[in-house]
Amino acid sequence: MADVKRKPKPHYHGHRDRLRERFAKGGPDALADYELLELYLFNSVRQGDVKPTAKALIAKFGSFAEAVSAPIERLIEVKGVGPKMALDLQIIKAAATKLGQESILGRPVLSSWTALLDYCRTAMQFEGIEQFRVLFLDRKNRLIADEVLGRGTIDRAPVYPREIIKRALELESTALILAHNHPSGDPTPSQSDIDITKEIVQACKAIRVSVHDHLIIGRENIASFKTLGLM
The missing domain is CATH 1.10.150.20 (5' to 3' exonuclease, C-terminal subdomain)
Incomplete structure (x- = not known):
């Protein structure tokens, strides 16, 4: 056989x-x-x-x-x-x-800044369209909510200060960190970025809510309005 x-x-x-x-x-x-x-x-x-x-x-x-x-x-x-x-x-x-969100949720973000930047990078670095994220903080600067309040196109994400104020009041938040991505990869703030940040900061002052920073997430780097002296 x-x-x-x-x-x-x-x-x-x-x-x-x-x-x-x-x-x-x-x-x-x-x-x-x-x-x-x-x-x-x-x-x-x-x-x-x-x-x-x-x-x-x-x-x-x-x-x-x-x-x-x-x-x-x-x-x-x-x-x-x-x-x-x-x-x-x-x-x-x-x-x-x-995982990144869990590493900062409920913790003072100003003393966990590196973890915050890592989280924002993970969440937004490679997004194909702009998204505008707001991190709501309590009186001890602990993160209590992280919400995307604007989604748009490849170069613009509409966001409305009144919507941010509304959510801050609902959450009893006393401070914010703003963040959005630039799908182009370049985190350099545009004039419209600067203008909307000023509007949000002014609106927040009226209800005694602080805006600690506005972060722009690029492919390789993150731009901080605070560091750049833009707020």
Whole structure:
């Protein structure tokens, strides 16, 4: 009786175990961006080779962080990425944002400034449209709420001082930190940024609410109105 030929093992046989072992021993720094992404994609695709998909995502978006921050409609443009995988990728961004928020919620943010900047960067750094976020603080400068009060286009997010005042009164907030992103990547304040900040500061003075700072989140850096002497 002739021997039955065994089907050759795929080239990626054992690759998942090896990648997991490298991560277990060396952590995320032991892996390239595409490998870290690939490791996560094992959860979306139970069998098969996801390395080409991971590499394609990095090639399109530039980095791990930019890939997981991309909107679903852009993610599914990548070969091998369907709606489920795109949603799975967005869960990473949501989890990272939640972790950052937990690190500052209920704590005096002025003494946890680095954690605050890290959180704002995680939440807004790679957003494709402008969003205007307001961090509401209590009398001890502890974060009590973090809300996006304006979403707009690639270069403008409409925000209305009266809406900020309304929420500050509802939350009994005594101080604010303003933050918005520049999808262009350049955090330099525009004249409209300066003008709306002045309006908000003046409106807040009327109800004895302090505005500690206005942060503009770019791709690499964060601009602080306080540091720049603009408020």
